[in-house]
Amino acid sequence: MPKKLSNTAKPSLLNPDDIYRVVLPNGITVLARSNFNSPSISMGGYVAAGSLFESDLKLGLADFVSSSLMRGTQTRTFDAIYNELESVGASMGFDSGVHTTGFGGRSLVEDLPLLLNLLSQSLQTPTFPKDEVEKLRAQMLTGLAMRAQDTSDMAAMAFDRMLFDGHPYSRPADGFVETIQSITRKDMEKFHRLHFGPRGMVIAIVGAIEPKKAAEAVERCLAGWQVPGQVDAPTMPAHKPVKKTVKHHHALAGKSQSDLVIGMIGPRRRDPEFFSASLGNSVLGQFGMMGRIGEVVREKSGLAYYASSSLNAGSGPGTWEINAGVNPKNLKKAIDLIENELRRFIKSGVTKGELADSQANYIGRLPLSLESNSGVVSAILNMERYDLGFDFYQRYESMVRAVTRDNVLETARKYIDPNRLVISTAGP
Amino acid sequence: MASEITQFTLKNGMRVMLKEIHTAPIISSWLWYRVGSRDEPSGKTGISHWTEHMQFKGTKKFPANVLDKAISREGGRWNASTSHDSTRYYETMPADKIDLALRLEADRMEHSIYKEKDVASERTVIISEREGHENEPMFRLTEAVQQTAFHVHPYHHEIIGDMADLHTITRDDLYEHYRRYYLPNNAVLAMAGDFDTKSMLKRIKELFESIPKGPTPPRLIRPEPDQKGEVRLSVEGPGETTFIQVAYRFPNATHADYFPLQVFDSLLGGASGLSTKTSRLYRALVDKEFAVDVSAGSEATIDPFLYRITITKHPDRKTEEALAALDRELQNLQEILVSSDEIKRAVKQARAVFAYGSENITNQAFWMGYVEMFSSYDWFTNYLSSLAKVTPQDVQRVARKYFQSKDRVIGIYHPKGVEG
Numbered sequence A: 001m002p003k004k005l006s007n008t009a010k011p012s013l014l015n016p017d018d019i020y021r022v023v024l025p026n027g028i029t030v031l032a033r034s035n036f037n038s039p040s041i042s043m044g045g046y047v048a049a050g051s052l053f054e055s056d057l058k059l060g061l062a063d064f065v066s067s068s069l070m071r072g073t074q075t076r077t078f079d080a081i082y083n084e085l086e087s088v089g090a091s092m093g094f095d096s097g098v099h100t101t102g103f104g105g106r107s108l109v110e111d112l113p114l115l116l117n118l119l120s121q122s123l124q125t126p127t128f129p130k131d132e133v134e135k136l137r138a139q140m141l142t143g144l145a146m147r148a149q150d151t152s153d154m155a156a157m158a159f160d161r162m163l164f165d166g167h168p169y170s171r172p173a174d175g176f177v178e179t180i181q182s183i184t185r186k187d188m189e190k191f192h193r194l195h196f197g198p199r200g201m202v203i204a205i206v207g208a209i210e211p212k213k214a215a216e217a218v219e220r221c222l223a224g225w226q227v228p229g230q231v232d233a234p235t236m237p238a239h240k241p242v243k244k245t246v247k248h249h250h251a252l253a254g255k256s257q258s259d260l261v262i263g264m265i266g267p268r269r270r271d272p273e274f275f276s277a278s279l280g281n282s283v284l285g286q287f288g289m290m291g292r293i294g295e296v297v298r299e300k301s302g303l304a305y306y307a308s309s310s311l312n313a314g315s316g317p318g319t320w321e322i323n324a325g326v327n328p329k330n331l332k333k334a335i336d337l338i339e340n341e342l343r344r345f346i347k348s349g350v351t352k353g354e355l356a357d358s359q360a361n362y363i364g365r366l367p368l369s370l371e372s373n374s375g376v377v378s379a380i381l382n383m384e385r386y387d388l389g390f391d392f393y394q395r396y397e398s399m400v401r402a403v404t405r406d407n408v409l410e411t412a413r414k415y416i417d418p419n420r421l422v423i424s425t426a427g428p
Numbered sequence B: 001m002a003s004e005i006t007q008f009t010l011k012n013g014m015r016v017m018l019k020e021i022h023t024a025p026i027i028s029s030w031l032w033y034r035v036g037s038r039d040e041p042s043g044k045t046g047i048s049h050w051t052e053h054m055q056f057k058g059t060k061k062f063p064a065n066v067l068d069k070a071i072s073r074e075g076g077r078w079n080a081s082t083s084h085d086s087t088r089y090y091e092t093m094p095a096d097k098i099d100l101a102l103r104l105e106a107d108r109m110e111h112s113i114y115k116e117k118d119v120a121s122e123r124t125v126i127i128s129e130r131e132g133h134e135n136e137p138m139f140r141l142t143e144a145v146q147q148t149a150f151h152v153h154p155y156h157h158e159i160i161g162d163m164a165d166l167h168t169i170t171r172d173d174l175y176e177h178y179r180r181y182y183l184p185n186n187a188v189l190a191m192a193g194d195f196d197t198k199s200m201l202k203r204i205k206e207l208f209e210s211i212p213k214g215p216t217p218p219r220l221i222r223p224e225p226d227q228k229g230e231v232r233l234s235v236e237g238p239g240e241t242t243f244i245q246v247a248y249r250f251p252n253a254t255h256a257d258y259f260p261l262q263v264f265d266s267l268l269g270g271a272s273g274l275s276t277k278t279s280r281l282y283r284a285l286v287d288k289e290f291a292v293d294v295s296a297g298s299e300a301t302i303d304p305f306l307y308r309i310t311i312t313k314h315p316d317r318k319t320e321e322a323l324a325a326l327d328r329e330l331q332n333l334q335e336i337l338v339s340s341d342e343i344k345r346a347v348k349q350a351r352a353v354f355a356y357g358s359e360n361i362t363n364q365a366f367w368m369g370y371v372e373m374f375s376s377y378d379w380f381t382n383y384l385s386s387l388a389k390v391t392p393q394d395v396q397r398v399a400r401k402y403f404q405s406k407d408r409v410i411g412i413y414h415p416k417g418v419e420g
Helices: A061-068 A078-087 A109-124 A130-147 A151-163 A177-182 A185-195 A211-222 A274-285 A287-300 A328-348 A352-364 A373-385 A392-402 A405-415 B047-054 B066-073 B095-110 B116-134 B137-149 B163-168 B171-181 B197-208 B258-268 B280-286 B319-335 B340-357 B361-374 B377-381 B383-388 B392-402
Strands: A020-023 A029-034 A040-047 A091-096 A101-108 A202-207 A246-251 A258-266 A304-312 A318-326 A422-427 B006-009 B015-020 B026-033 B077-082 B087-094 B187-193 B231-237 B243-250 B291-297 B305-313 B408-415
Touching: A020 A211, A029 A211, A029 A373, A040 A109, A040 A373, A040 B340, A061 A091, A061 A101, A061 A130, A061 A185, A078 A091, A078 A109, A078 B340, A091 A109, A101 A109, A101 A373, A101 B340, A109 A202, A109 A211, A130 A151, A130 A177, A130 A185, A130 B291, A151 A246, A151 A258, A151 A318, A151 A422, A202 A211, A202 A373, A258 A328, A258 A405, A274 A287, A274 A304, A274 A318, A274 A328, A274 A352, A274 A392, A274 A405, A287 A304, A287 A318, A287 A328, A287 A352, A287 B066, A287 B116, A304 A328, A304 B116, A318 A328, A318 B116, A328 A405, A328 A422, A352 A392, A352 A405, A352 B066, B006 B197, B015 B197, B015 B361, B026 B095, B026 B361, B047 B077, B047 B087, B047 B116, B047 B171, B066 B077, B066 B095, B087 B095, B087 B361, B095 B187, B095 B197, B116 B137, B116 B163, B116 B171, B137 B231, B137 B243, B137 B305, B137 B408, B187 B197, B187 B361, B243 B319, B243 B392, B258 B280, B258 B291, B258 B319, B258 B340, B258 B383, B258 B392, B280 B291, B280 B319, B305 B319, B319 B392, B340 B361, B340 B383, B340 B392, B361 B377, B377 B383
Parallel strands: A029 A202, A246 A422, B015 B187, B231 B408
Antiparallel strands: A020 A029, A040 A101, A040 A202, A091 A101, A258 A318, A258 A422, A304 A318, B006 B015, B026 B087, B026 B187, B077 B087, B243 B305, B243 B408, B291 B305
16 A cells, blocks of 8 residues: 555454443343444343243244244333334344343434333333243244245254254244143243243443443332342253264255255364364355355355355354255265265365464454444454453454464364264255 | 546546545445346346356456455455446545556456356355345345236346356356456446545546447347236245235436335335335335235336335235235325425435445545446436426326336235235
């Protein structure tokens, strides 16, 4: 570059000094950071209630409950809740996972009290009105009928079932037709009473407000929440390792494209080899145009519009998977190409240049991922959830650069065995 | 979000729009070409989108593979997309790396290589992309409705193109399309972010001004004649769920009725970018259990396009019951004046959505170029005040003018073997 085009000094990334953290006496962790560049705020967080608590017979209960929280509270109807939100251009929603039920929202900063008030009511005093529950049930059943026709969803569902056989991660969070039909309002009330509570709850607010004021606003709405009988999460059983490659094809007539998922268990977010796996995965199926997998499946062979790999790391065992959508007649060819790439990956790992490229990408992209308020909310929540430390972004560059070719190879060999893959496909 | 921008036209006719934003060390650069699926005659449908794919196959200076890695290595994000009216390429980069994106875009404006073998592999990639779309009932329905709504205007076909053309378009067709439309005098470069306008403009001139201009390509203009009565169609496919799409004629983005219709849309279908559970359609169709979902919306286009209402029918209801509920809501807006409070609410919603958009530099650069494709930047900066000027009478007038049964196309996706 002939002349310096940029004229801003490098701003500080997220650091411990500008993230405000306070734990309320009832156990709620509040995190806040200011950003006065726009008159808006983003809010996000989670409570410690997820599908882990539901029985096989009531699969989808946590999802049903989280979808119902804003359908009516002790003081507001469904329509009144959304009227308040939508009238000021705010939004809010809940979404259940295996371990937690997440929530998120955004508004103009002047409407933060309104947002927090609705959050507090939805969490503490949902009433699960009968007619609203039945409307939701019909919507969820239609969602399941659409899922049954979706090649990507069906391949992913069978993948989880085979990979996590007997483990809670094997189950679909949105349940099955018969389980959704069997869930009663009493089930929902009980689930809410036992599992929704302040212990384990985390909330982060980022936007045009002083952090301390944001935390005080949370305190006003949620400090009084007490749930003495809040049940702790059950211990997670160990997952059974896959002994040899397993394959499953889900037949769906009338489809033009097949979806495939090939994969295995991946590391947890807090595992020491997480960065090695993540950088290795970048080379395998992310960097540039979807890494090596994209190169052989899409660019060289023209077999797919998308073909990439991903690492999904959370509290428990993660997945390391390759996804692609291909013409049904090319399914076997695509699987063979992907298996070859996996063999190559564990035989010789990554080159010096490939690793350096991905390391540069990880470091360079940081400002982009922290650009919006919601991006910062998600970064702060991750730091809290996985105990990464608020100085995570100060250490980030050195952690990325510390990963060596040997680390990547060792990690790849630990997780990837081409003879013990889970291969799930769906299509004609 | 409406802060000042610098607009400039280079000697070769290329438009440049620059907006300094110093909130983060990021610059987003968008290069827009005035060509989209509406410029494609029969036999060449999908060629604009395919050309967009070919633009990633490299130049002599930036061979494929080198090009994408170079951007990724710097931590950049880049992509491209094709719409009815335009094709756009963007890079969002750490501010001190943006020069790479500018050099790349200047180079591929005139030096892209279209190799036969790349055309061959991209053909199957795009066919695969279309096959992926065809897996979705909603794509099949939307395509059928659009084809029925436009017999003459090239908005008739989907952006990805008809399968027949994806099999027959040649390398020379693609290269000719590229050379014809990818000219500086047919392009707009919009940049937002952490730069100094004067130095940036100087650099843009160094890189782009020497690219020779060419004959400005005319847009394909084939106005759609008036519709002569309601048209109904059905699409069959696998599944258990019935989808209904109702499409009305909708004016172009610079039409005087556009803003009254935006308010109308906010009231009927809900504000864009927000949840829509208090919209009239949600209350009338989903709350009343004629549908399990409903959505509605339009696009800002150069020529009149469509306002589409999409209904996922409730399994226990008949299609005609859902349509009757929709008609009752439209009739209400045609017969009963809305309150000025409802209009104020729509303006506040839009103000919030604008604020969210201003958190993001990529989004701000996008809008600068986007509005330039069908109007000018004033359209964007005046958006909220244009909305605020809309009166209840305006809303009623456009409801009556544009939402007549005789001007609509109704498409129904019938899942095989299920009555609806």
